[in-house]
Amino acid sequence: MKFAIALYSAAHAPSSRRALRFAEAALASGHEIVRLFFYQDGVHSASSNIVTPQDEQDIAQQWATFVSQHQLDGVVCIAAALRRGVLNEDEAARYQRPGVNLKAPWELSGLGQLHDAIQTADRLICFGGP
Amino acid sequence: MSTLHVLSHSPFSDTRLGSCLRLLGSDDALLLSGDAVYAVLPQGSALTPLQEKTVFILEEDLLARNLDCPQWATCVDYPAFVELSIRYDKVNSWL
Structure with missing residues (x-):
């Protein structure tokens, strides 16, 4: 089964963690993730400048590791990212601008990539909100 | 066409759950996650006829809030969440 996963929330939102756990479980069950698309505040989940307190889970880092490890297509909406x-x-x-906070494995691209992923995938799963 | 509706907002903070229940089809199901699991509280279910629906609850979020899984619902972990997203034709997240 092919999944497209869209994330609309920042790394500190519980929904970002749920999306990550879902994605991990999908791969562990033998399914494919055709693309991860980070949209709206979801672009913050891809930022490399996030500093998480030591006694909390670093979800942004976990996302980057997950995407690298499984060589997934991690796309961050360019319009949403620039404005944030x-x-x-x-x-x-x-x-x-003085700072760079988006690095590999992430790629900036347009909303067309979400549309394309939805066409390719069997299921689109969105995560956002609290 | 069956739909799995995924909620994460508390039923006590907005009207998403009520709106969702109004358009829930007979083949559809509800998955409560995050603060939406507070719908299992007696005060919550008194407001909404959840018992008559197919309701799944993300176990981790229930445990994190020290709540018990009611008889009318089924607790699921992440692998089961993935399985549900395949069993139903569409997944609609109430963002």
Whole structure:
């Protein structure tokens, strides 16, 4: 079964953690994740500048590790990311901003990637809110 | 076409659960996660006729709130959540 997973919440929201646990369980059950699409506040879940207190789970880091480990297609909405200050090297240079907080394995791209993933996948699962 | 409706907002903070129940089809089911699991409280189910519906609850979120799984619901873990998302034709998350 092919899954497309869309995440609408930041790493500190419990829904970001639920999305990660769902994605892990999907792969563990032998299913495929065609794409992860981070949209709206979900772009914060891909930021590499997040500092989590030591006694809490670093969900942003866990996401990055998960995507790298399984070589998944982790796409961050470029319009949502720019307006929230989540920039990769190219965008930071383009808009002359001092910080870069989006690195591999994440890729900035457009909403078309979500549409494409929905067409390819058997199921679209969205996570967001609290 | 069957739909699994996924809720994560507390039933005491907004009207999502009520709205969802109004359009829940006979083949549809509800999955309560996050603060939505508070719907198992007697005060919650008194407001809504959950007992007559097919209700699943994410066990982890129930345990985190020290709540028990009521008889009218089925507790699920993440592998079972994945299985449910396949069993139903669509998954509709009430973001």
